[in-house]
Amino acid sequence: MRIIRGKYGRRRFSVPTNITARPTTDFARENIFNVIENLTDIEGARCLDLFAGTGAVTFEFLSREAASVTAVEKSPVQARFIEKVARELHDDNLRLLRTDALRFIREARAPYDIIFVDPPYDMEGFGEIPGAILDSQLVKEGTLFVMEHSKAYNFTRLPHFLEHRAYGSVNFSLFLIGPSATAPVGDGDEVDSEEA
Secondary structure, eight states, X not given: OBOOSSTTTTOBOOOOTXXXXXOOOHHHHHHHHHHHHHHSOOXXXXXXXXXXXXXXXXXXXXXXXXXXXXXXXXXXXXXXXXXXXXXXXXXXXXXXXXXXXXXXXXXXXSOOSEEEEOOOTTOTTGGGHHHHHHTSTTOOTTOEEEEEEOTTOOOTTSTTEEEEEEXXXXXXXXXXXXXXXXXXXXXXXXXXXXXO
């Protein structure tokens, strides 16, 4: 696993072979973080990484000076790896929760500035996750919510949809909470990009 940019940029960590998570590719992660940084400030933001997996997105947020990152990961193997990397980086701005992400969404009582969600593509009820987040207390006006998914899903009709990005086979739907993002997006126009 490689941290792409920021204070931990170019640091690499060997991912254990028994980790079953499907990490976001370096190419897709680099491009979607460019998009995020063009839309909002990561520095000083409260970030949430749901279905954190290897923690690649979590550590990208921390590397780019997020004020805090909450990583939610149920798997003990993945959670231990995230803990190990955090210890090596000596970063105290990470809060790791070993709990079910769907339960976390339901029980959340505090909003975040940036939310990144990357569930297993074959997860039962995958298509309902964005709506559940948009209806939860995780979001507030100004929250940027990024949903990673396969091309099998289309979330353009959901409230607050902003744009769609595709990098190879990896797709992202972005939502921005706020008055300017509540209007319908025409015919569901999408922004597809193979480059930043």
